[in-house]
Amino acid sequence: MFCPKCKSLMYPQGDELVCKNCGYIEKKRGKKIVKTKGKEKELAIIEEKVEVLPKTRITCPKCGNKEAYWILRQTRAADEPETRIYICTKCGYKWREY
Ligand SMILES: [Zn+2]
Ligand SMILES: [Zn+2]
DSSP states (O other), rough: OOOOTTTTTTTEEEEEETTTOOOOEEEEEOOOOHHHHHHHHHHHHHHHHHHHEEEEEEOOOTTTOOOEEEEEEEOOOOEEEOOOEEEETOOOEEEEEO
């Protein structure tokens, strides 16, 4: 990276590039940082969504974990009861209750 003012080599200093010759300072492009932050935000939102689901004490048929999230799913036919979908908090295995 060269200084746009005096064309001498610039040195990185924190998140800035500094020209030792004329003192010109240029901010490094924060594209990468912004992208990482966006990804972190996305992950946090997904975690929040999972956290909102109610938990219940039930044994996972796959790994034997004693806790699972559950979601009520309405069936299309009115005379049929609602179906509970369980999602294991440990292995993520999904099953339903009849
Ligand atoms: Zn310079
Ligand atoms: Zn499990």
